[in-house]
Amino acid sequence: MAIDLKSDWTAADVSALLASVEDDRSWRLEVSADGLARLNDLSTVPDTAYEEALHCFFEIWDQGTDFVGPGAACDKSLCNKIERILRENYPALKGARTLSAL
Template structure:
């Protein structure tokens, strides 16, 4: 699952994105250069070239922290906060390419 930040989207889409994965490994919210927001499974660490190709990315959400999965998807406050951060940082970055989400 991914969110196209160039189209209309909402906190409900963020909720669906969070619900699309399980909290059984570490994940990172990334925004690709084309405006696609997605969760990246960090079972394999991306190389520097991959990270340079990204528009931005958020800190790693470690396994078991409940920032992804069904629990996170039901947390309206979390989804709204992520929505706000994505809107603030795409298409123009508000800060650094590595963002602290929460």
């Protein structure tokens, strides 16, 4: 699942994104150059070329930390925070390409 940041979207879409995966591995929230926010399974570490092609990405959410999955999807505070951070950093970055804001 992905959120198209160029369209109308809300914290409910963030909740659906978080609910679309299980907290059974490490994940990273990424925003592609074309404005799609998605969770990347970090079972395979991306190479430098992949990362440089991204608009930005957030810190890694390690397995078992409850930043993804059904529990995270129900956390309105977390979903609102992610919504705010995505809006602040797309289309223009507020800070560095690697964001550690959660």
